[in-house]
Amino acid sequence: MDKDHYDVLVIGAGVLGIFAAYHALARGLRVALMEKDRQPQGASVRNFGQIVPSGLSQQWRKHGINTLEIFDDLAKTGHFSIYKHGSTYISNRKGETQLLYERHELDHHDGYNSEMLSARQVLDLYPCLRSEYTMAGLRYEREYSVSPYAFMNELLAYMQEQLGLQFFPGCLCNDIQPGPLRKLKASSTRGQMWLADRIVICCGVNYQLLFPEHYDGNEIKVCKLQMLQTARQTKYSIRGNLLTGRTIRRYECFEECPSFRSATVACEADKASALGIHILLKQMPTGEVILGDAHQYVDYDGDEAFDFRIDQQINDLIVRLSKEIIYLDTWRIANTWTGFYSQTALPEGILDFQNETGVYFVNAIGGKGMSAGPGYMKSFITKLFA
Numbered sequence: 381m382d383k384d385h386y387d388v389l390v391i392g393a394g395v396l397g398i399f400a401a402y403h404a405l406a407r408g409l410r411v412a413l414m415e416k417d418r419q420p421q422g423a424s425v426r427n428f429g430q431i432v433p434s435g436l437s438q439q440w441r442k443h444g445i446n447t448l449e450i451f452d453d454l455a456k457t458g459h460f461s462i463y464k465h466g467s468t469y470i471s472n473r474k475g476e477t478q479l480l481y482e483r484h485e486l487d488h489h490d491g492y493n494s495e496m497l498s499a500r501q502v503l504d505l506y507p508c509l510r511s512e513y514t515m516a517g518l519r520y521e522r523e524y525s526v527s528p529y530a531f532m533n534e535l536l537a538y539m540q541e542q543l544g545l546q547f548f549p550g551c552l553c554n555d556i557q558p559g560p561l562r563k564l565k566a567s568s569t570r571g572q573m574w575l576a577d578r579i580v581i582c583c584g585v586n587y588q589l590l591f592p593e594h595y596d597g598n599e600i601k602v603c604k605l606q607m608l609q610t611a612r613q614t615k616y617s618i619r620g621n622l623l624t625g626r627t628i629r630r631y632e633c634f635e636e637c638p639s640f641r642s643a644t645v646a647c648e649a650d651k652a653s654a655l656g657i658h659i660l661l662k663q664m665p666t667g668e669v670i671l672g673d674a675h676q677y678v679d680y681d682g683d684e685a686f687d688f689r690i691d692q693q694i695n696d697l698i699v700r701l702s703k704e705i706i707y708l709d710t711w712r713i714a715n716t717w718t719g720f721y722s723q724t725a726l727p728e729g730i731l732d733f734q735n736e737t738g739v740y741f742v743n744a745i746g747g748k749g750m751s752a753g754p755g756y757m758k759s760f761i762t763k764l765f766a
């Protein structure tokens with residue numbers, strides 16, 4: 381076989397592209413992955429790394445549960461910075477507590493294991509929490525937390541060394557045409573060429589670089605998030621993912637609860653909610669605590685643009701709200717960054733289509749890419765080779 385001919389060529393080494401390649405390799409296929417940067421720099425290495433199917437809508441939970449199974453397999457290898465430390469949602473108001481109870485009932489119905497915790501139980505589990513904030517908790521033991529930057533790079537190395545992935549970093553794909561022998565031909569801005577039977581584009585927010593016209597009418601917005609990381613904590617340790625009251629009022633899974641509307645309507649529309657701030661926390665294995673996040677949305681094809689700077693007012697607000705929730709040894713902020721993801725408002729919650737040349741596109745998974753992307757890409761590859 382021609383060494384430059386692949387069964388599948390994937391463009392974009394974010395979580396969607398990497399897991400498209402991973403599942404194709406698992407079927408014994410010859411797979412290449414192109415990435416425009418020397419190392420991935422997109423949403424998949426900048427995120428929280430909370431693998432929380434608990435937060436997903438009914439429609440997406442099955443992909444989240446498949447994602448957990450994929451992480452269980454990856455964890456067995458011992459190669460990856462992934463931790464099965466669970467997730468806990470903490471309520472601060474009666475309405476939020478009511479939503480936790482209702483969600484717990486629904487979980488029981490769906491066969492997804494969760495446990496209601498009293499304020500005492502939550503505080504025993506998380507001594508760093510403020511007792512005046514904590515009303516109750518909903519705990520998901522099965523969920524993962526990952527260090528996204530380390531994990532993505534470890535997985536890429538593993539796929540090259542153990543599974544035979546051909547990875548082409550620093551290669552920006554700028555064209556795809558029909559090639560000889562009914563193959564597709566992809567080229568890079570440096571003039572390299574690849575031939576493949578199937579090409580899958582997972583290019584995140586860079587969707588204007590290749591066939592931008594295909595995204596028209598798909599109601600895409602790009603979301604800018606701000607994240608903060610404290611200096612290393614010495615005294616406290618926070619186990620797993622912590623999600624707090626504002627998250628309970630924001631995440632899709634709670635919209636399925638009977639009292640969702642009344643519980644959220646009862647809350648004031650303050651500055652933080654206008655900035656899309658809901659407080660999430662997790663601790664890195666090295667001790668630093670990640671705090672976030674704020675959401676600002678822009679229609680990339682419209683007239684708006686993001687301010688490229690970090691908004692200090694947003695960071696100050698995130699810290700202030702976090703201080704109402706937890707105690708830390710140090711609130712010194714050692715690092716802060718932005719991340720961007722693409723999102724579609726279409727009911728499918730993702731763009732997944734093929735163009736007239738036979739190229740596949742998967743994009744705009746929104747804020748659930750780490751929690752549901754690996755599982756979604758498994759079903760995508762299964763369908764592709766059915």
Ligand SMILES: Cc1cc2nc3c(=O)[nH]c(=O)nc-3n(C[C@H](O)[C@H](O)[C@H](O)COP(=O)(O)OP(=O)(O)OC[C@H]3O[C@@H](n4cnc5c(N)ncnc54)[C@H](O)[C@@H]3O)c2cc1C
Nearest residue numbers: 392394396416422423424427428430553584719749750751
């Ligand atoms: C701050 C932040 C926090 C988040 N927290 C969570 C969380 O805790 N849990 C969760 O489930 N989700 C979370 N998300 C969402 C999640 O990170 C995204 O849904 C997911 O990473 C999107 O993956 P992707 O593969 O579509 O895009 P990306 O990760 O952006 O990858 C796209 C890749 O394609 C490459 N590329 C683009 N065009 C080309 C081209 N023409 N040629 C070659 N390469 C190209 C880019 O360089 C990039 O590496 C968060 C997102 C952000 C920004």
